[in-house]
Amino acid sequence: MSIDRCLCNMNVDANANSSHLLWPSRNRILALVKSLPPPLDLDHSLIELAQLRRGDMAVVLGLVETAAIDAGRSSNESLVARLRDLGFVPGAHCEVIARMWPGGDPMAVRIGGSTFALRRAEAAAVQVRLARAGESQRSPLARPGTSAAAA
Amino acid sequence: MDAAVESKPESRPLRIALVGVPNCGKTALFNRLTGSRQKVANYPGVTVERREGERATPDGRGLRVLDLPGTYSLNPTTLDEAITRDVLLGRLAGTPAPEVAVCVVDAVHLPIGLRLALEVKRLGVPMVLALNRMDVARRRGVEINIARLSAELGVPVVATVAVRRGGADGLVELLEAARWSTPRAAPAGADAAQMPDQVRALLAAAGYSPPRANPWFARIDALLLHPVAGLLILLAVLFVMFQAVFTWAEAPMDWIKGAMGSLGEYTAAHLPAGPLASLLVNGVIGGAGNVLVFLPQIIILFFFILALEDSGYLPRAAYLLDRLMGFVGLSGRAFIPLLSSHACAIPGIMATRTIPNWRDRLTTIMIAPLMTCSARLPVYLLLIGALIPARHFGPFNQQGLVMFGLYCAGILSAFAVALLLKQFGGARQYSPLMLELPDYQWPHAGNLLLGLWERVKIFLNRVGGIILALMIVLWFLSTYPAPPAGATGPAIQYSFAGQLGALLQHVFGPIGFNWQISIALVPGLAAREIAVGALGTVYSMSTAGDDLAAQLQPVIASSWSLATGCALLAWYVFAPQCLSTLAVVKRETNSWRYPLIMAAYLFALAYFAAFITYRVVGAMSPGGVEL
Numbered sequence: 001m002s003i004d005r006c007l008c009n010m011n012v013d014a015n016a017n018s019s020h021l022l023w024p025s026r027n028r029i030l031a032l033v034k035s036l037p038p039p040l041d042l043d044h045s046l047i048e049l050a051q052l053r054r055g056d057m058a059v060v061l062g063l064v065e066t067a068a069i070d071a072g073r074s075s076n077e078s079l080v081a082r083l084r085d086l087g088f089v090p091g092a093h094c095e096v097i098a099r100m101w102p103g104g105d106p107m108a109v110r111i112g113g114s115t116f117a118l119r120r121a122e123a124a125a126v127q128v129r130l131a132r133a134g135e136s137q138r139s140p141l142a143r144p145g146t147s148a149a150a151a
Numbered sequence: 152m153d154a155a156v157e158s159k160p161e162s163r164p165l166r167i168a169l170v171g172v173p174n175c176g177k178t179a180l181f182n183r184l185t186g187s188r189q190k191v192a193n194y195p196g197v198t199v200e201r202r203e204g205e206r207a208t209p210d211g212r213g214l215r216v217l218d219l220p221g222t223y224s225l226n227p228t229t230l231d232e233a234i235t236r237d238v239l240l241g242r243l244a245g246t247p248a249p250e251v252a253v254c255v256v257d258a259v260h261l262p263i264g265l266r267l268a269l270e271v272k273r274l275g276v277p278m279v280l281a282l283n284r285m286d287v288a289r290r291r292g293v294e295i296n297i298a299r300l301s302a303e304l305g306v307p308v309v310a311t312v313a314v315r316r317g318g319a320d321g322l323v324e325l326l327e328a329a330r331w332s333t334p335r336a337a338p339a340g341a342d343a344a345q346m347p348d349q350v351r352a353l354l355a356a357a358g359y360s361p362p363r364a365n366p367w368f369a370r371i372d373a374l375l376l377h378p379v380a381g382l383l384i385l386l387a388v389l390f391v392m393f394q395a396v397f398t399w400a401e402a403p404m405d406w407i408k409g410a411m412g413s414l415g416e417y418t419a420a421h422l423p424a425g426p427l428a429s430l431l432v433n434g435v436i437g438g439a440g441n442v443l444v445f446l447p448q449i450i451i452l453f454f455f456i457l458a459l460e461d462s463g464y465l466p467r468a469a470y471l472l473d474r475l476m477g478f479v480g481l482s483g484r485a486f487i488p489l490l491s492s493h494a495c496a497i498p499g500i501m502a503t504r505t506i507p508n509w510r511d512r513l514t515t516i517m518i519a520p521l522m523t524c525s526a527r528l529p530v531y532l533l534l535i536g537a538l539i540p541a542r543h544f545g546p547f548n549q550q551g552l553v554m555f556g557l558y559c560a561g562i563l564s565a566f567a568v569a570l571l572l573k574q575f576g577g578a579r580q581y582s583p584l585m586l587e588l589p590d591y592q593w594p595h596a597g598n599l600l601l602g603l604w605e606r607v608k609i610f611l612n613r614v615g616g617i618i619l620a621l622m623i624v625l626w627f628l629s630t631y632p633a634p635p636a637g638a639t640g641p642a643i644q645y646s647f648a649g650q651l652g653a654l655l656q657h658v659f660g661p662i663g664f665n666w667q668i669s670i671a672l673v674p675g676l677a678a679r680e681i682a683v684g685a686l687g688t689v690y691s692m693s694t695a696g697d698d699l700a701a702q703l704q705p706v707i708a709s710s711w712s713l714a715t716g717c718a719l720l721a722w723y724v725f726a727p728q729c730l731s732t733l734a735v736v737k738r739e740t741n742s743w744r745y746p747l748i749m750a751a752y753l754f755a756l757a758y759f760a761a762f763i764t765y766r767v768v769g770a771m772s773p774g775g776v777e778l
Contacts, residue, residue: 078228079583085223086585087263089347097369101378106473106483106584108376112262113362115372115588117470117483122583 045130049109050123052096058128060092060111065125080125087112088126164205164213165326166247170235171255172267173221174589176283178202179313180255181218182601184323191605200504201246208327217249223263225270229507239274251326252278258288258295258310259362259590265350268304278306281322285310291362300357314595368591375464376588381471388464389490392455396448396494396525403447411440426630434626437684439619445495445680448525449610450603452494456487457602461594466586473584479566480573482506483584485515489565492522496732498606500739508582514572516739517749520732521565521725523558526679530723531557533683537707538716553720560724564756625674629685643685648673662722662758663715663765679726714769721764725757 052058063080088094094111105120171177181189185204202218219238220231227233234243241248254271256264261282268280282288282295301308309325312318375381415436422428459465465487473483484506492499499519506512523531535550542549629648643649652670659669667690675682683703690706707716733746740746 078226081226082223082228082583082585084347085226085263085266086587087266091347097372098376099378100376100471100474102474106470108372108470108588113260113364114263117466117473117584117586117588119473119584121581122585 046127047129048124049094049096049118049126049128050104050107050120052107052128052130053104054096054099057093057095057131059131060088060090060094061127061129062090063088063125064127079122083122083125086116087114093131094128164215165251166215166217166249167251167253167326168217168219168238168249169253169255170219170239170267170271171221171283172223172257172260172264174587175221175255175257175260175264176313177221177255178218179595179598180281180283180311180319180322181216182598183311183313183319184214184216187601187604189601189605191609206323208323210327212327214323214326217246222267224267225274231504231507239271239276248276250277252276253281253322253326254278255281255283255311258282258285258293259291261293261295261359262350262354265353266346268306269346269349269353272304272306279322279325280304280306280308281319282308282310283313286312286315288362291365292360293362294358294360296358300353300359303353303356314598365590371591372467372588375467376470381467385468385471388459388468392452393493395455396451399451400447404444407440407444407446411436411443415440429630430623430626433630434623435619439615445525446607446610449494449498450607452491453498453603453606454599456491457599458594460487461592461599463589463591466588469586470584470588479569480511481514481569482508482511482582484586485511488515488519489522492519492524495524495526495610496520496522496729497735498609500732500735501609503739511582513740513745514569516736516745517572517752518565518568520729520749520753521561521568523561523724524679524729526729527723527726529680529683531720533686533703534707534716534720537704538711538713557720557724560721564724568752568756625681629674643670661765662761663712663718663769664722664761665711665715668715668719679723679729712769713772714765717768718761718765722757722761725753725760 046061049058049060063083065080088111092111094109096107097110097115098108100106103120106117107120107123108115108117109123169177169181181202181204184206186206188206189202189204191200191202200220204216204218206214206216208214217238219235222229222232222235224232225236225239227236237243238246239248239252252271252274254264254268256268268278271278280301282297288295297308297310307325307329309321311322375384415432418436419428419432422431456465459468469483469486471483472486476483476485485503487505488499488502490499491502496519499522500516503512503515503519506515531554535553539550539553544552625648627647628651629643629646631646634642634645644652649670651673652666655669655672656664656666659672664672667686671682671685674685686707687703690703733750736746736749737743
């Protein structure tokens, strides 16, 4: 994870100050980065909420319209809007408190002090990154709901 | 607030509407404000429940309180939510826009409520923010500077504790003191994407600190939401509930039977024998009594359902069952209506209103009558007692096993029908689960009693309305024309119902029903359990109630073949003939189409099942099929 993060930072740096060529291998790395899918995908820390396991804590990065639900039949906009209404907004801390058998579907997610049952397909619309241990909560919206962090 | 210059004091009650997210304690606040002075009806043309109540205020003006359906946003995804938005905007015909919107926000979960409050504010309706559950919030270390929040938000904010006596007095005082002007022009609104920032800014300004997590909630959830332990606990809860429905209800059911019996005897003794006495005793008292007797079971079942709902457990049951029910194309949300249908399909069908997706809701409505409702029990008990020997297999009684099998047959066939609807119902829209699992809390006795009273009222209205009317019609059909002089058979055989039964025998003959059963099925149309009484009439029994069943059982055991009895049991698993269920389906779907489809498919299933049962049991039993 740390290497990916480093690559990303360099990518950003390269765009900002392209005149500085301090590190010979950098062009090669940049080429490699560009040949891959967009940098966000390179960052392994960005995952779907649906991929988290029970007990995982994460920070919401954004909401995306997912193909899983779509199939041309559903209004994804309303799904994304509803998730936003429930508090799945960037910066919010969440924790997976239960996953049902089989297939971990549905799952119970604690966010903003409330708990919601989401199906996999719904949770796939929420992009998160795993919270680092002891990550501080800066926003009042962002607060883990369980004893571990809050008590 | 902008004090409107009004020349004379208002005499009309102030119209207020409660709006809030689900589980914010809005209904508890409504109960606190209005007590039992509530009216529950439907919004015109739709099946969203409209709850309105009144409260007297010290200044004599009074409040008229409308409890709007809970919603997370004014950008609606369900019918309930669309109603909330339309009422607030004054767009709904017949419901004027409220003069004040009371936005109920759970102080423990302030951010999610504040979001909705901002949306309401953008509508430009005069509003008050009620910070509910302030007691719990304080206990859990939530800090909110109410004055600052009010200043930043630009609306009055008041703390309430809906579950405590006097907990809404501050709100009433505020509503009374302020002079509310007509709605102002909507302020320039920010779009939804900026909403989180606005909420954060408000929370920061109000010095909000989030609640300490209750470590017990996490522990309880770890157990109750566990894939295996959770399901086992759910099964145990359901088992206890059904045990209670059948054992606790016995005594009060006997009292009601006894009371209705005495009332009938008293009426018969004090009225001259004739059509009027017959109508009152057999039609009105007997008919209504046959249905009233289920009131204790319905109260006990709803007591459990309301208590489980209040405690926060029911949504978790829906979570546990979502995947299982998903296999047959149902949402976990369908669990609660289907559970209620075990008492009676009518409250079950009414409970489907919480299912946002129309197709899911329709499927749930269509299979609700397949759940073994309490009205089938008298029929099951009579037939099982007459036909199935009480042999024991280890700890199990054969009669009990058959009863259990009939329950399972109902549930399994419901799932089979749902699966068929899923396969052949065409493309359906994905409908999300996104169900809030609220904090656990102890059920509040007052709210529980009010909820029960509401269910009892609905049930009694049904008994007083459609069922009574049908009973009178059926009494007429089975009494007239009177038997000719010198007739030997039972009187009912010569009546319209008897003639109808004779015609029906052509239909029911192939599935093993004799003319007596065919006749009994006709009055059974009003309510299934009435078939038992009708069989008694056909076999010229003069007593009623338990004695009747005791007398009928040997007659049935001697005159019916096992195949006929089993065919009737199979028929009753599907039993299409409950007119009040069909009437409710008509009301809930606003169309004759679905009740007709329901009646047709249930009839077909019942006929098919009885036919197969009759042939199979007939081939296996020594007597064979007699035709």
